[in-house]
Amino acid sequence: MQPEVFIPESLPPPSPGKARYGVIGSPIAHSLSPAMQLAGFQTLGIPAEYLRIEIPADGLARAVPKLLEAGMQGWNCTLPHKNEMFRLVTRRDSSAAEAQSVNTVRVESGQLHGFSTDAAGWEAAIHEAWHVQTTNLRILILGCGGVGQTLARHLTRSGCGSLTLLNRHPQRAKELALELQPIAAGRFPIRAIPWKPTRLAPALAETDLLVNATSLGLHEGDAWPLPPDFLQPPLRVYDTIYRKNLTPWIRAARQRGCPAEDGLGMLLHQGLLSLEIWTGKKAPRAEMEQALGQAAERKN
Numbered sequence: 355m356q357p358e359v360f361i362p363e364s365l366p367p368p369s370p371g372k373a374r375y376g377v378i379g380s381p382i383a384h385s386l387s388p389a390m391q392l393a394g395f396q397t398l399g400i401p402a403e404y405l406r407i408e409i410p411a412d413g414l415a416r417a418v419p420k421l422l423e424a425g426m427q428g429w430n431c432t433l434p435h436k437n438e439m440f441r442l443v444t445r446r447d448s449s450a451a452e453a454q455s456v457n458t459v460r461v462e463s464g465q466l467h468g469f470s471t472d473a474a475g476w477e478a479a480i481h482e483a484w485h486v487q488t489t490n491l492r493i494l495i496l497g498c499g500g501v502g503q504t505l506a507r508h509l510t511r512s513g514c515g516s517l518t519l520l521n522r523h524p525q526r527a528k529e530l531a532l533e534l535q536p537i538a539a540g541r542f543p544i545r546a547i548p549w550k551p552t553r554l555a556p557a558l559a560e561t562d563l564l565v566n567a568t569s570l571g572l573h574e575g576d577a578w579p580l581p582p583d584f585l586q587p588p589l590r591v592y593d594t595i596y597r598k599n600l601t602p603w604i605r606a607a608r609q610r611g612c613p614a615e616d617g618l619g620m621l622l623h624q625g626l627l628s629l630e631i632w633t634g635k636k637a638p639r640a641e642m643e644q645a646l647g648q649a650a651e652r653k654n
């Protein structure tokens with residue numbers, strides 16, 4: 355059965371006695387957040403609904419007043435709206451200011467307060483998977499779109515061993531490196547390199563953690579971010595993408611002996627932080643993780 359998807363113009367009236375939250379994006383039908391967040395609200399004993407709301411790329415500014423009229427008290431924000439949401443909020447938490455992006459909105463007296471839980475969620479997932487601190491790692495990020503930029507900005511402030519940036523369209527990686535180099539100056543090196551095998555292979559030899567922040571792997575038949583031959587232990591591999599049976603690329607990395615994780619842990623941790631922002635209560639991790647695992651049909 356297809357999950358129910360709403361549009362801002364046709365949100366039903368709020369259910370009496372229930373808080374109203376949701377996730378906005380496009381496409382949104384397959385978001386796993388409703389299962390995870392509803393489990394969280396339920397375990398905390400907070401009557402709430404959490405709706406999937408489809409908003410086209412150019413429709414966010416028009417949609418926000420409708421979300422408020424419909425009684426939304428907060429929402430998660432995913433592709434393609436995180437940057438535009440950053441521009442639209444009235445207050446920005448330091449996490450949003452750092453990321454220049456918003457993935458969590460809390461409505462306060464009709465005003466929008468924006469947060470970004472992506473980088474903290476990613477960091478928690480890395481720490482949980484491998485018991486390592488990102489501050490000690492030489493990190494290479496493939497992909498300087500929204501999520502790659504958020505992680506790079508966070509790492510620049512929190513620190514890491516070194517940061518190497520690559521993007522299919524190289525100008526994006528170059529511009530990000532130019533933005534971040536002055537902030538990291540004297541602490542650790544940041545560089546952008548072209549996405550070419552001859553440059554990647556030596557860069558990987560000096561990398562502890564490789565992050566796929568491209569959208570490659572989201573769909574069956576996608577090209578791999580880079581050939582699995584390039585993956586040699588002890589390189590750790592983190593894919594921000596999550597899929598039912600992991601991405602083929604992550605499975606190949608594991609077969610080659612590289613510790614490798616996909617983005618389900620990041621999704622869990624960013625979601626725990628969102629629920630805490632909305633409720634002010636500790637998120638019930640076990641119940642939310644179980645609901646997320648079920649929604650993702652995760653078997654491993």
Ligand SMILES: NC(=O)c1ccc[n+]([C@@H]2O[C@H](COP(=O)([O-])OP(=O)(O)OC[C@H]3O[C@@H](n4cnc5c(N)ncnc54)[C@H](OP(=O)(O)O)[C@@H]3O)[C@@H](O)[C@H]2O)c1
Nearest residue numbers: 497498499500501502522523567568569594595617620621
């Ligand atoms: N696990 C989580 O909680 C979580 C949270 C957020 C996002 N994500 C995942 O992160 C992925 C990226 O999200 P985003 O918000 O950063 O998206 P985005 O802003 O649209 O950026 C997409 C990135 O993928 C690159 N790309 C797309 N097609 C490519 C191709 N054929 N070859 C090489 N690079 C390609 C783009 O490069 P160009 O700049 O050259 O186009 C860009 O760097 C999403 O697919 C999402 O699943 C996961």
